[in-house]
Amino acid sequence: MAGAEMTAASDVNAWFVREVLPLEAALMRFLRHSLRNRNEAEDLCQDVYVRVYQAALKKIPEPAKPFLFTVARNLLLNRVRHEAIVSIEAVADLEALNIAKDEPGADRWVIAREELRLLEDALARLPRRCRQAVTMRKIEGLSHREIALRMNISEKTVDRHISDGVAALADALFGERRSR
């Protein structure tokens, strides 16, 4: 396996962050159209990422978008074939959703344009204590230890608040856009 890896992991990592993550919102829309619930879509999204990442270790697929959606489509088809109850609708939708592959690659632009606003909105939606911790870390530049003192909580609890913040900010930046 290791011998087949042609591309340096660091290059693949940079490529993945730069080219693939900005497509997540579009990918999730595509997956959710055919799947019953969000968890299923998130799981499948993870599978798509894994396949795409492993493929990139051999050779980085350019452009990223058609490749990502081809992988997603194949995984969806597999899933539909193996499901006990096959939804005819789901199969029909897959054909109709070929359109998704041809969407203009505007997603990354949207992120560039709205990133600060997305971050502000996500920060405002965090639970109060979590928001305080993230604000102290990212806006005031305090360390976890200083935040612990300031909030009168343990460093472990600070870690937990920051961790919740990381997860929420990642969803805000890469996940499906919330309607505004």
Place this chain on the structure above:
Amino acid sequence: MSDAGTAQQVREDAANWISRRDGDSWNEAAQTDLDAWLAQSPAHVVAFLRAEAAWGRADKLVALKPQASRRFAETIKDALPNTLRAVAAAAVIAVIGVAANNYFTTTSEKTYSTPVGGRETITLVDGSQIALNTDTTLRMDLSGRERKVWLDKGEAYFHVTHNAARPFRVFADNRTVTDIGTRFTVRRDSERFEVAVMEGKVSFDSGKEKSIALLPGDVVVATATKVSVTKKPSRALAEALGWQRGLLIFDNTTLADAAAEFNRYNAQKLVVAKSAAHLPVVGTFRANDAEAFARVTEQVFGLHSEKRANAIVIAR
């Protein structure tokens, strides 16, 4: 489903690693544990990359860093809708170059002005506050029964402590804005005059017709020939107040209008070619960084920008 666990669980784990690494107790042993976790599954790797990228980009939040005048932040906080409140706590005015020159012989009249790109906040003894935006001049006379402010040019945000016995009036040419307990902005450009009400009630007198009562959300635009009143959602009004944090916030503003906004704040002017003037701009930008804005238009619209002496020309 992959063997790595549910996507949600993996994402939570990844966020935990990022948080721990961001903390003060990170050491070699912890790094070894992280490496082992990453080696377990590519699902761990992609989730980690995702969390790491998000946390890195969150550094942009530093744009909201407070710079001065903690008290005024509380004022703005109340003027913003819920979605922005949390960050507004940190959103404060930079007090730049308090230039209170007394040009007039009457000792009771004071002049305040800001240079291009400057901002200033004035707190009056009665608790009222006035924030001056870029390139603004106003005069104030608080000695009489009425509190009087003349906006000679530019834009200012008023948060007035209401006092029925001492009306607060803002004059611009022959126009008058009278506070009836409120928050509002007044902006005066060369040919245009605008009043926007965030809260309370103000009365606007164009000097020609009967005075108009304005309520929250009302925006009056007066030119030499006409006066119009429109209603704006509170979000739009809050965005228009972005300058108090040094930000310009656009929501489907044309590129030409966005450039004109930047030009109020910077000596280096943006010039937009006609062919690109109508493009819609969405996003939040630092008011004092026209160059960064020009770069974004290159990325987003595929335009070209060219730096000249005192100007950046944006064209297709």
